[in-house]
Amino acid sequence: MRVAIISGSHRAESQSDRVAHAIASEVRIAGGEADIISLSRNPLPLWDEGVWSNEAKWSAAWGPISKRLKECDALVLVAPEWAGMVPPGLKNFLLLCSASEVGHKPALIVSVSSGIGGSYPIAELRVSSYKNNRIVYIPEHVIVRNVADVLHGDVPSGERDESTRARLRYAIRILGEYARALASVRESGAIDHKTFPFGM
Ligand SMILES: Cc1cc2nc3c(=O)[nH]c(=O)nc-3n(C[C@H](O)[C@H](O)[C@H](O)COP(=O)(O)O)c2cc1C
Numbered sequence: 218m219r220v221a222i223i224s225g226s227h228r229a230e231s232q233s234d235r236v237a238h239a240i241a242s243e244v245r246i247a248g249g250e251a252d253i254i255s256l257s258r259n260p261l262p263l264w265d266e267g268v269w270s271n272e273a274k275w276s277a278a279w280g281p282i283s284k285r286l287k288e289c290d291a292l293v294l295v296a297p298e299w300a301g302m303v304p305p306g307l308k309n310f311l312l313l314c315s316a317s318e319v320g321h322k323p324a325l326i327v328s329v330s331s332g333i334g335g336s337y338p339i340a341e342l343r344v345s346s347y348k349n350n351r352i353v354y355i356p357e358h359v360i361v362r363n364v365a366d367v368l369h370g371d372v373p374s375g376e377r378d379e380s381t382r383a384r385l386r387y388a389i390r391i392l393g394e395y396a397r398a399l400a401s402v403r404e405s406g407a408i409d410h411k412t413f414p415f416g417m
Contacts, residue, residue: 218249218396220389221289225296225307226329227259232364233295233329239368240293240327243382243389252285256306264312279313286318291396292352293389296338297329303338303346311346316410320351321403323395325388326358335360348416355395357388 222240226233234255241251261278268275286292296303326342328335339358347354361367361381366374373379402408 218244218247218291218393219289220244220249220251220291220293220392220396221286222251222253222293223295223307223310224253224255224257225294225304225310227256227304227306229258231257231297232331233297236327236329236361236364236368237293237295239382240295240385240389242371243385244293247386247389247393249389249393252289254282254285256304256310259306261306261309261313264309268313283318286314289322290400291322291392292319292324293327293392294324294342295327295329296342298334298338301334301337303341308346311342311350311352314350314352316349316351318350320410321353321399321408323355323392323399324352325355325392327361327385327388328358329361329364331364333362335362349414351410351416353395353399355388355392357391359384359388 222237222244224231224233224237234257237253237255241253244251262274268279294307296307326339328338339360343354346352359381367378367381373382
């Protein structure tokens with residue numbers, strides 16, 4: 218299984234990036250390949266109509282990411298909670314994603330909070346971010362609370378760190394099973410995005 222891990226924070230030094238690397242280690246331990254795509258420092262311009270005509274600006278900015286997404290079997294979205302929301306750069310990323318890149322591929326949401334937040338990003342992504350790109354959020358998700366205290370190095374620092382790691386490991390295993398199952402959906406011949414380009 219090849220997993221694209223999207224680190225959704227724009228910050229130069231973010232906890233989301235650190236969590237993304239911890240998830241990548243777990244994916245590799247589970248026998249998969251991990252490819253981290255970080256939105257740190259805003260590598261992508263804000264969406265404009267040039268996307269539709271594949272303007273040079275967009276083939277340069279999005280082309281390499283598009284290729285990496287097409288090569289993945291599953292995704293993990295690491296979403297920090299910012300003012301009770303998902304960061305705008307992550308929404309921009311999801312707007313740029315098409316069904317040709319992420320359609321009918323399973324995705325695990327991992328939200329991140331420096332305190333006891335983290336539920337709003339889960340709700341926001343599940344409500345409104347899959348309609349046209351057809352990404353499939355699996356029912357498992359993970360909320361990493363008080364993130365500064367967990368997921369440092371290979372050895373758990375305490376009970377909560379251990380349970381966070383166990384929860385991530387379990388969710389990644391389930392993601393792997395969905396990756397296997399949804400590959401047959403994508404290969405079934407039933408998908409028709411030409412006739413039905415927009416989810417309703
Ligand atoms: C602009 C901004 C708004 C934030 N708002 C919230 C919030 O509403 N709830 C919360 O739990 N944490 C909030 N935080 C703290 C983040 O949870 C914290 O920065 C955490 O490390 C995850 O973000 P990061 O990946 O950018 O580091 C906010 C952080 C920023 C930068």
